[in-house]
Amino acid sequence: MVTSEETQTTKGGENGDEKNIYAELEEIAASTSECVRVVIRIRPLNEREQNTAPCLEVGDGGRNIVVNDQGNARKFTFDSIFPIDGKQEDVFRNVAKPIIDSCLAGYNGTIFAYGQTGSGKTFTMQGPEESIHAQSGDIRQLRGIMPRVFEYIFDSIQKEKEEKGTAVDYVVKCAYLQVYNETITDLLTPSQHNLNIREDTLKGVYVEDLTEETVKHPEDCYRVLRKGVANRTVSATSMNQESSRSHGVFTVIIERKEEKPDNLVSKRVSRLNLVDLAGSERQKLAKTSGQTLKEASNINRSLSVLGYVIMALVDASNGKERHINYRDSKLTFLLKDSLGGNAKTCMVATVSPSELNLVETISTLKFAQRAKYIRNKAYVNEETTGSLVQLQAEVRRLQDFVRQLLAERESRANHKPEVERNSNELVQLMKESESESTMDESNQEKSFEEPPSRNSSFLQSNADDPEELSKLLACAEQQSQNENKKRKANFELIDSAWKKLTEKISAMGCKELGDSVQSTNTSGEETESPTLEQEEETTRRLCETVEMMTNILQTKISENKNMKTQLEEKDAMLYNLQMETKMKDVHKEQNNKDASNSFLAIHGDSPVLNRLRKKIADNQETSGFQKKELVDESQLDYRELAQVEFLKERLAELLQSEAKQGQTMQKLNAEKASLEKSVEKLKAEVNFLSEELQAEKENAQLLREQFSERERNVEQSKDDSTQMEEKIQHLQSKVRSLQTYRVQLQRLVDQQSEEIKSLRMRAQNAWDELIHARQDFESQERLRSDRLEKLFAELARKERRDAVTSDRKAAAYVIKEQMKQDLQNMSNGKDSNGIPPLEPLMNKALEYLLKQASTPKVASSS
Numbered sequence: 001m002v003t004s005e006e007t008q009t010t011k012g013g014e015n016g017d018e019k020n021i022y023a024e025l026e027e028i029a030a031s032t033s034e035c036v037r038v039v040i041r042i043r044p045l046n047e048r049e050q051n052t053a054p055c056l057e058v059g060d061g062g063r064n065i066v067v068n069d070q071g072n073a074r075k076f077t078f079d080s081i082f083p084i085d086g087k088q089e090d091v092f093r094n095v096a097k098p099i100i101d102s103c104l105a106g107y108n109g110t111i112f113a114y115g116q117t118g119s120g121k122t123f124t125m126q127g128p129e130e131s132i133h134a135q136s137g138d139i140r141q142l143r144g145i146m147p148r149v150f151e152y153i154f155d156s157i158q159k160e161k162e163e164k165g166t167a168v169d170y171v172v173k174c175a176y177l178q179v180y181n182e183t184i185t186d187l188l189t190p191s192q193h194n195l196n197i198r199e200d201t202l203k204g205v206y207v208e209d210l211t212e213e214t215v216k217h218p219e220d221c222y223r224v225l226r227k228g229v230a231n232r233t234v235s236a237t238s239m240n241q242e243s244s245r246s247h248g249v250f251t252v253i254i255e256r257k258e259e260k261p262d263n264l265v266s267k268r269v270s271r272l273n274l275v276d277l278a279g280s281e282r283q284k285l286a287k288t289s290g291q292t293l294k295e296a297s298n299i300n301r302s303l304s305v306l307g308y309v310i311m312a313l314v315d316a317s318n319g320k321e322r323h324i325n326y327r328d329s330k331l332t333f334l335l336k337d338s339l340g341g342n343a344k345t346c347m348v349a350t351v352s353p354s355e356l357n358l359v360e361t362i363s364t365l366k367f368a369q370r371a372k373y374i375r376n377k378a379y380v381n382e383e384t385t386g387s388l389v390q391l392q393a394e395v396r397r398l399q400d401f402v403r404q405l406l407a408e409r410e411s412r413a414n415h416k417p418e419v420e421r422n423s424n425e426l427v428q429l430m431k432e433s434e435s436e437s438t439m440d441e442s443n444q445e446k447s448f449e450e451p452p453s454r455n456s457s458f459l460q461s462n463a464d465d466p467e468e469l470s471k472l473l474a475c476a477e478q479q480s481q482n483e484n485k486k487r488k489a490n491f492e493l494i495d496s497a498w499k500k501l502t503e504k505i506s507a508m509g510c511k512e513l514g515d516s517v518q519s520t521n522t523s524g525e526e527t528e529s530p531t532l533e534q535e536e537e538t539t540r541r542l543c544e545t546v547e548m549m550t551n552i553l554q555t556k557i558s559e560n561k562n563m564k565t566q567l568e569e570k571d572a573m574l575y576n577l578q579m580e581t582k583m584k585d586v587h588k589e590q591n592n593k594d595a596s597n598s599f600l601a602i603h604g605d606s607p608v609l610n611r612l613r614k615k616i617a618d619n620q621e622t623s624g625f626q627k628k629e630l631v632d633e634s635q636l637d638y639r640e641l642a643q644v645e646f647l648k649e650r651l652a653e654l655l656q657s658e659a660k661q662g663q664t665m666q667k668l669n670a671e672k673a674s675l676e677k678s679v680e681k682l683k684a685e686v687n688f689l690s691e692e693l694q695a696e697k698e699n700a701q702l703l704r705e706q707f708s709e710r711e712r713n714v715e716q717s718k719d720d721s722t723q724m725e726e727k728i729q730h731l732q733s734k735v736r737s738l739q740t741y742r743v744q745l746q747r748l749v750d751q752q753s754e755e756i757k758s759l760r761m762r763a764q765n766a767w768d769e770l771i772h773a774r775q776d777f778e779s780q781e782r783l784r785s786d787r788l789e790k791l792f793a794e795l796a797r798k799e800r801r802d803a804v805t806s807d808r809k810a811a812a813y814v815i816k817e818q819m820k821q822d823l824q825n826m827s828n829g830k831d832s833n834g835i836p837p838l839e840p841l842m843n844k845a846l847e848y849l850l851k852q853a854s855t856p857k858v859a860s861s862s
């Protein structure tokens with residue numbers, strides 16, 4: 001298992017041994033890897049979609065799905081497809097059962113439902129709430145994967161216990177959490193909020209302090225499920241009345257202990273994750289707002305990160321070197337083992353059949369198609385006390401360390417540009433999905449765990465302890481990753497500063513500077529991980545440009561000062577002109593008054609003069625009367641005529657001067673208006689420039705601060721890098737000694753296994769010999785018992801014969817005694833009468849009789 005955020009690489013170490021072991025381990029891992037299973041489930045049309053046309057068709061064999069994309073048929077292939085009328089039972093058998101069987105055999109497993117909001121994820125994973133408690137009837141058939149999983153697990157355990165008795169023991173626990181707005185909450189103890197994800201070499205990824213309830217029956221699990229569901233965040237959207245606004249992860253932990261005959265105790269711990277993801281949605285369609293909108297963008301963001309992780313994993317499966325950013329979201333970090341790690345995983349992608357949801361359906365199918373290429377490396381999580389398994393785990397762990405160190409060194413040595421994808425199909429897929437994606441890809445908050453404090457790290461630790469060493473390595477890895485992230489963030493900062501500068505420069509219209517900035521700006525280039533040198537170079541250029549910009553601003557400021565002086569001069573001119581105009585007005589008024597006064601001073605009282613007087617008086621207000629209206633010259637005497645002549649001339653002069661003054665006034669007014677306008681314009685320009693200047697000053701100050709901060713960071717990074725290099729070298733030497741130790745251990749183990757093998761062989765031979773001896777013994781035993789039986793039979797016969805013989809012997813002795821007596825009697829009576837002695841004769845006869853008696857004969861015949 002790969003233990004932390006990783007670079008998947010196939011490169012080996014430096015020394016030959018390392019390479020061999022590494023290659024061997026890789027081979028083992030590759031041979032056990034398998035792809036994620038992906039199935040599609042189509043839900044029935046809902047009320048809103050009743051009158052819409054279907055856009056999906058399940059192809060022959062139930063593995064192809066054809067989407068009608070506005071007349072174009074697009075075909076996708078998956079492991080299984082469940083049509084509209086697909087049963088919950090079928091989904092369980094096809095999707096969940098194989099995974100639970102693996103979990104019971106010690107593998108980790110994950111089933112996760114992905115799809116558009118309202119497409120049936122919760123229905124598939126959980127089923128309607130009332131179905132969970134239903135004891136019978138149609139509603140019970142609607143139970144989703146989760147309740148069926150609980151029942152199946154306890155049934156299987158029961159069966160095994162019946163078979164193996166007390167030798168096996170199980171402990172089952174359940175945990176339930178939700179990821180809501182990038183925060184993990186324990187659904188079984190909701191007060192436990194904002195929990196942290198941790199990673200352990202042996203345990204894998206886990207959530208710290210998460211409640212784990214021990215369960216003994218399926219009913220206990222239902223209770224836990226109900227409790228969690230009640231605490232889960234659900235809201236009504238226009239797409240779904242009960243829309244899950246969080247990612248729900250229900251985990252079943254199965255611990256199995258078995259006592260084996262040869263005093264070995266095997267312990268397996270497997271984890272089954274049942275994940276109901278929040279639905280992807282287009283805000284426009286879901287018509288969300290306020291809190292629901294915020295939730296939606298968080299959901300979309302975490303699903304986007306999931307998409308990126310899957311893309312990177314697909315690349316890694318194709319042999320590319322890719323960094324997998326599991327830590328970019330809580331969801332992906334949580335699912336790390338399930339995606340490309342130590343677990344058997346199945347994804348259920350749920351879709352709507354209606355053309356209304358065509359875009360989301362195609363997006364889901366593309367996402368699912370990509371997930372098919374992820375390769376997981378699941379292994380049995382077994383620990384056997386006193387076995388080689390511990391050593392194997394140690395080897396696996398060391399393999400991870402070596403891999404991390406190599407990746408670290410590699411990435412430090414050269415930040416290689418990302419390798420182009422080979423597979424055209426995938427490139428096409430990704431391009432399409434990137435352009436069509438409805439997910440909110442911008443403003444992604446790159447959240448990452450803070451590394452453990454520096455003080456707690458390398459120098460104070462006991463580097464001889466492999467476990468400590470593993471922690472240190474993880475810490476080093478974490479620090480280096482965070483360094484990279486910081487560096488990337490700084491680079492982004494510089495990039496945005498460049499952009500701002502470029503905008504300002506183009507707003508200022510300074511072409512020369514604009515060109516120079518364009519030619520020096522390299523920060524816009526896509527750089528996955530900028531090197532320290534690149535950063536320094538860019539920072540230097542940025543500083544130079546800021547200096548240039550400051551100079552230009554100084555020039556602008558002095559230009560502005562000149563303009564201001566000119567403006568003030570023009571203002572003064574304008575003021576003078578206005579004063580002049582006023583003076584002229586006063587003068588004109590005085591002239592008019594003079595004229596009227598001189599006319600009014602003319603003596604005489606003719607009606608014409610009176611009219612004239614009146615007109616002139618009026619003229620003081622209107623100044624517009626006509627000469628011909630004034631007088632009827634025929635009615636005037638000569639004095640009056642002279643006065644009239646005088647007045648006429650005076651009037652003509654006045655009128656002329658009035659017309660001239662009118663023209664001058666018009667001109668002056670026009671000039672004044674245009675001057676006022678330009679004053680306004682200049683004032684606005686001055687204001688704008690002053691504001692700009694102020695903003696630029698602030699910007700420059702900010703940039704200076706940022707650059708000095710950056711410089712400090714760079715210095716710190718350099719120190720850190722040097723320190724890190726030293727530490728890595730130190731760790732590498734430790735790892736090398738561990739490698740040697742491991743090789744020694746391996747040799748020892750090989751030796752031991754050789755010895756065990758030869759012992760086994762000897763035991764086998766001894767056993768074989770024993771078997772042969774036993775067979776010989778048994779056949780001899782058989783022979784012996786046959787012989788015994790025969791002997792017994794013989795003995796019986798003999799006994800019978802002996803009995804007869806002894807009877808005969810007794811009779812013979814009786815006869816002998818009788819004959820002895822007779823002979824005695826005879827010898828006593830007629831001894832020496834020439835009768836031959838009878839005793840030897842008798843003895844002979846007796847012997848004969850005895851011989852006869854002891855000769856064996858068949859009992860019956862005898």
Ligand SMILES: Nc1ncnc2c1ncn2[C@@H]1O[C@H](COP(=O)(O)OP(=O)(O)OP(=O)(O)O)[C@@H](O)[C@H]1O
Pocket residue numbers: 042043044046084115116117118119120121122123124128240242243244245277278279280350
């Ligand atoms: N296969 C199905 N058969 C019958 N009804 C279904 C099926 N799939 C979904 N439904 C119904 O569709 C509605 C929405 O389903 P569900 O709540 O499971 O969607 P979801 O994908 O979990 O949505 P969200 O992401 O918003 O939580 C529910 O009323 C559910 O009962």
